[in-house]
Amino acid sequence: MPHLKDAEGGYALGVPSLRSALLDWYQHHSRDLPWRHTRDPYAIWVSEIMLQQTQVATVLPYYHRWLDHLPTIQALAGAELDTVLKLWQGLGYYARARYLHCAAQQIMSEHQGQFPQNYAAVAALPGIGRSTAGAILSAAFDQAHPILDGNVKRVLSRLFALSIPPKQAETQLWVWSAQLLCPQQPRNFNQAIMDLGATICTPRQPLCHACPWQNHCRAHRYGLTQDIPRKMTSAPLPHKQIGVAVIWNNAGQILIDRRPPTGLLGGLWEFPGGKIEPRETVQECIRREIREELGIEVRVGEHLIDIDHAYSHFKVTLQVYYCHYESGTPQPLGCDAIRWVAPADLDQFPFPKANTLIIAAIRERGAPN
């Protein structure tokens, strides 16, 4: 298959020359990344999961710390979920950590503790989709499976001057990625095309003068690199007001709860609270939420801090108040678990980012009067 057609079917690109140009470029311009120094499928798997929707610089410290604490599939499978989430704290998209944990246990029971080497078995593991399966199998075992991450989508969209958003052309992009993939050097080719997207074919101000595919690239030829890939228009994010309670008891402890095991921030600990309803004061909201979620009565005291935070699909303002426990026995009505914790022990639990700011504010303010 010597040539590829672009989206309109009107042009042809020479596959052998594209492959060799990219592989030659990669020989001198590859990034030195820690997961490229190993063939251990576990380490490569961990890196690929961490790298989903997350940049290399963010992943690096998490990657090293993770492998220090959980160096093998067996270690991960035997760890507590709290330990796993604590190692993941701050990386976001926490389902990734839950899937890693679950998949490790699955590998222990179904694959004798050995990471599977065939595509169907790998893609069947939770958290591993088509692209991550291809990335792991090509990186660890040099198997010829295509990948399609954000880098590859952007590179191919420009190479072929794709006129619609990549989201609407997934099938076409997969075909291009598979047809371009070099069957003799799948590991190097997949790593190379990702490096090309990360260092040359960047989202803004691509460095076309240094690109091995400059003379093949339709977007560059037509002066469209700034306009491709085309982006979907998105609605503005809703903004919610949340009342949050830092509830103290007479022993100087604070009440925290663990969120339900799935969904937003699933399995993480937090300070209890909830959405402020229309025509409701923050204080009323907090008393109501604490009654509904924990079954206890509290007195709302001094204001601690307001925290603005943006999630992937909405924004929040957390209005945080010190509260005092008054009556009732705390029960996990709207959550997974609850605990009274000394302020010094809060660090032991996995909290989402916005809640770590609350912990810092508690440390500054100290206990209420």
Place this chain on the structure above:
DNA sequence: AAGGCGTGGCG
């Protein structure tokens, strides 16, 4: 099959 799902860096 769209929408849910975090966080940090950038212009």
Place this chain on the structure above:
DNA sequence: TCGCCAAGCCT
């Protein structure tokens, strides 16, 4: 301050 974007997957 704000919106956009980054090595996607699951339901």
